[in-house]
Amino acid sequence: MRMKAFVSLALATMAFATTANAQHQFTVNTKLGAEIQPTMYGIFFEDINFGADGGLYAEMVENRSFEFPQRLMGWNTFGNVQVNDANPAFDRNPHYVTLSDPMHHEKRTGIENHGFFGMGLKKGMNYDFSVYARTRGNANGKIRVELIDSDNEVLARQSVAINGNEWQRYTATITSPKTDAKGFLRVYLEGRNAVDLDHVSLFPADAWKGLLRADLVKDLKDLHPGVFRFPGGCIVEGTDLASRYQWKNSVGPAENRPLNENRWNYTFPHRLFPNYYQTYGLGFYEFFLLSEEIGAQALPILNVGLSCQYQNSDKDADRVHVAVDNLQPYIDDALDLIEFANGGIDTKWGKLRADMGHPEPFNLQQIGVGNEQWGPLYPERLEKFMQAIRAKYPKMKIVGSSGPSPDDKDGKQFTYGWEQMTKLKADLVDEHYYRNQQWFLENVTRYDNYNRKGPKVFAGEYACHVTQPALPVPEGKNIFEGALYEAAAMTGFERNADIVHMATYAPLFAHEEGWQWRPDLIWMDNLSTVRTPNYYVQQMFACNPGTNVLSLTENKKPVTGQDGLCASAVYDKNTKQYIVKIVNIGEKAQDVQITFKGAKALPDVSKVQQTTLHSDNPMACNTIKNPQVIVPMESTPSVSINKNTVKLTVPARTFSVYKF
Secondary structure, eight states, X not given: OOOOOOOOOOOOOOOOOOOTTOEEEEEEEOSOOSBOOTTSEEEEOOSOSSOTBTTTXXXXXXXXXXXXXXXXXXXXXXXEEEEEOSSOSOTTSOOEEEEEOOSSTTOOOEEEEOBTTBXXXXXXXXXXXXXXXXXXSSSOEEEEEEEEXXXXXXEXXXXXEEXXXXXXXXXXXXXXXXXXXXXXXXXXXXXXOXXXXXXXXXXXXXXXXXXXXXXXXXXXXXXXXXXXXXXXXXXXXOSSGGXXXXXXXXXXXXXXXXXXXXXXXXXXXXXXXXXXXXXXXXXXXXXXXXXXXXXXXXXXXXXXXXXXXXXXXXGGHHHHSOOGGGOHHHXXXXXXXXXXXXXXXXXXXXXXXXXXXXOSOOOOOEEEEOSSOOSTXXXXXXXXXXXXXXXXXXXXXXXXXXXXXXXXXXXXXXXXXXXXXXXXXXXXXXXXXXXXXXXXXXXXXXXXXXXTTSOEEEEEEEEEOOOOXXXXXXXXXXXXXXXXXXXXXXXXXXXXXXXXXXXXXXXXXXXXXXXXXXXXXXXXXXXXXXXXXXXXXXHHHHTSOOSXXXXXXXXXXXXXXXXXXXXXXXXXXXXXXXXXXXEEOSSSOEEEEXXXXXXXXXXXXXXXXXXXXXXXXXXXXXXXXXXXXXOOEEEOXXXXXXXXXXXXXXXXXXXXXXXX
């Protein structure tokens, strides 16, 4: 994703000229149209806004292996503490701390870690502490582990005996007696015998598979996504190639996954986070596991040999990018990833997957190469990847990119990108758009006239960035108006499901105290999460995708904004239901009559289901303190049915899903 400088639009509040008694005549043709892909609505993860460490990844200790360039960043120390790297426990994470005698009986030696914006402790929750440790010399040692509250009072403590001068893993379970959003961890040296400590870790006992925040995993699972794109985004490219995301560094034992600088730590000077790094504790193996858990097809994205083109001039290509003739290690990474995901346990990378706990293949079906690349540098490199992948894995779908812009207003990058992806016969083309309300409304018809014979569309990153100076957007929040315009555009996705095969909102997560980009789908602090109005729009589409598109028209034209209404329809073969989605972005309720052409009769009124997302206030948002200001409401709607015709009223500023 890219930070876009949006031109503020003086948009007046949209009041559409209709009367209360005006009635729209919709016709739904019940003849089944294009199949809707199971990947149609999904999610995109990028480690921005502290989405991984400090977010989805449940580790509570910052810089747990002392590998940040400033080795003790995130730590407070007292007494006799040193950083060492002689005879380390882990070769790719060689640094550790030594706690030694403070040389006075009234003094103490120890370390403190406040985690990511504090450690969120919950009353009655067990916390699993672990550390790799050894003693100095032949004498045994001991440490004391404490949970401290925001008033600097000890909540709970436990002593851990360190036996022997060989590295071993030690554990303890500590229970918090109270809830505190800003707790922290303290580790003391007990006695006088020095000890070495590495990979100091603390996880809540309810973490999913001991790895991920349970509440965030539930948020994702409740979305019912069909596809899960990871790990980015711009972090795939890196500010430079040295800081690009390298999947092979993110697998194997978590303790020995090397640190990587996060591409977003210095990107926004107004929201600077110099302590933003990737421990890779949340790596490709965990992403694949999560894909299985939430029922989504995995879509990993790999580097194509280009660093971030926004941050590096293409004029310096020889210095900042990989030459086409030197791409083989990058191509090997792609081939090896497919083997890691799908290979048998008799293969090198398939065996590693099995050793990590998953002998069965992950059944990877698609892979993306490159993120938001543009110009000739991209297709000439992508072609080399495609040749190699298709030679070895001919059934693997390959996702290419059309660049960072959804149109040619910024030049001819978009048209060029599509021309090249079509020439290379990419299976899907990734489009990104962060635009305002007007753009989203104008683009409800975006895919109506796309070429049906070329690659399919993946709307890989999109969000409505509301611009309305008269009504300032609450800082860092997602407002209802943006969600409503996204719903309008998504009716266009659905109507064109023969060409649009995947769509994922972006970004996925944002920490209340660590955000750099907004809006975002799910907000969080250290104790709770917030599902935004945008989240519920995604959920309502994903939970009601249908199996086949149905033609929905008014006056023989698609409903794409006339009088503020946008609509689409599908049929679900599994539930035998007609599903109609209607968005009313206007200020007045709209009377709608829907005729189901080809249907003899519809069930009685009592069997009609309605889910509605509504707010009288377009600026309304869900917050940590008030997370349910805007939530979907399920009901039996006030409708009348006469054979194959339905009459209903769509309230103002509403997204509704009707099931017949």
